[in-house]
Every structure is written in C-alpha cells, then in structure tokens.
Amino acid sequence: MRGSLSSLKRFFSGTSASSRGGFRVPEGQRVYAIGDIHGRADLLTELHSQILDDHQAAGGRNSAVAVYLGDYIDRGTESRKVIDLLLDEPLAGLESVHLKGNHEEAMLRFLEHPAIGPQWFGFGGEATVMSYGAKAPRSLDDKAYYAELSDQMRACVPSRHKAFLEGLKLQYRAGDYLFVHAGIRPGCPLEEQDPDDLLWIRSEFLNSRVDHGVMVVHGHTPTARPDVRSNRIGIDTGAFASGALTCLVLEGSAKRFLSTSLRR
Secondary structure, rough: OOOHHHHHHHHHOOOOOOOOOOOOOOEEEEEEEEEEOOHHHHHHHHHHHHHHHHHHHHOOOOOOEEEEEOOOOOOOOHHHHHHHHHHOOOOOOOOOEEOOOOOHHHHHHHHHHHHHHHHHHHHHHHHHHHOOOOOOOOOHHHHHHHHHHHHHHHHOHHHHHHHHOOOEEEEEOOOEEEEEEEOOOOOOOOOHHHHHHHHOHHHHHHHHOOOOOEEEEOOOOOOOOOOEEEOOOEOOOOOHHHHOEEEOOOOOOEEEEEEEOOOO
C-alpha cells in the first residue's frame, strides 16, 4: 500500500481526478499492470518479453513499475512455475508490486483449514495442488481426503512460495490510479475498505457509476477485451482459456494495452 492515510484523506477532501480533466500517474513514471495469470507461465513469459521490449524502446528514461493484480494460480497447469518466474525472473529495471487475488487467499486458507477444499477445488484449486506434486489417495472419504491433501501441500510448497503468498499486498496507488484485485465498495473511503471486498467483490462494484475519486484498475472478472469505464478499468481477459494475458500501460494521462496472442 502506498501513501499514508492522511494523504488519502487530503485527496478525498479535494476535487476528483475526473473533474480535474483526467487521471494521471506521477510524472516520470510508467506503470505496467498485469491481469490474472491463472497458471499460464507461457503467457507470462511472453508478456514479460513484450513489457521489456516496450520499456527498452522508451530508452529507460522513466522509472517503471510492474503491478501484478493477483490470481497467479489455479486453473492452468503451471501455477508453481508462475510463482517461480515471479520470484526468480523479475523484470529487469522495473519495480515489481504483487497484489493478492482471491485464489491466493483460498490457497493460504486451505493450508490451514482443509475443510474449504471443495470450495477451492470448485474454482480451479486442484490444478495448483497437482502443480506442486501433492496427491492424496482417492479412497479416503471427503473430509479425510482434503485433510491429507492439506498436509501434503504444507510439505510440498517451498517456504519461499509461502512467504511470497503471505506477503502479497491488497492495493497499490500510483497518482490517480488505484490497483486492486477485484474492486472496491462504492461509497466507502479507501482507508476503510474491507479486504474481502478488495479480493472478492463483483456486482456492487462492476455495476456502479460512482466517481470513486480514483480510477480503479482491477482483474477478477474476465471479459473478452479490456473493460474501460469512466471509473474503472478491468484487465482480466480470461488468459487461462483465451490465451490473452493483458497488460495496461499508463504514462502521464495516456493509457494503452499490451497482450499475448488470442490464438492459443
């Protein structure tokens, strides 16, 4: 999280960015925001290459930060490899900010509370378990099965991966832009947002036309192409199924997109 609560309060006491004529990131900074990866290490590698080419094309004249919006795991077959890439091959010359998604939250909960296993598996958790090589005997009843699997996962997940997951941020601020995984609760001050909303919210946020005072950049809800609205920008383009992993590039008041191929 960037900036103090007092600075946020000062921001909200003034006019919003939209009423001032546009949203901006700080002068001299370029932001690359990356949408939901979901176990597609191949797409992450491809997008990283595009980002590096884009940054180098600018001659490195600006400071740059890569903001990952969460949901690195589940659904795709290479969840473990995605986290290895994020840890071992950060983008050279760029600051990296890693946000937490609801899927990372579910994995952490499963490691401590196996009873949520059926819920987590219902939205792709089994692929993550398999990527770490954990496997419980199918002959066990459901309760025992997930308890055994949780034990195995605690043994299989490297300590640095667990530290990475536990250290993920909930939000990041750059100028007039706020980056979160799922969204925010309309009408609630930023400093009072419920972490569950930042990770899980959908309809109340997606359907809102309220001026949040910031432009919210989020993932969590997949769309066929980036979803650009007056108060939010959604960049989860369903990479796991579509092959399109999207990056929003922000510089000054300008915005554009990088993306992997749709042909997968």
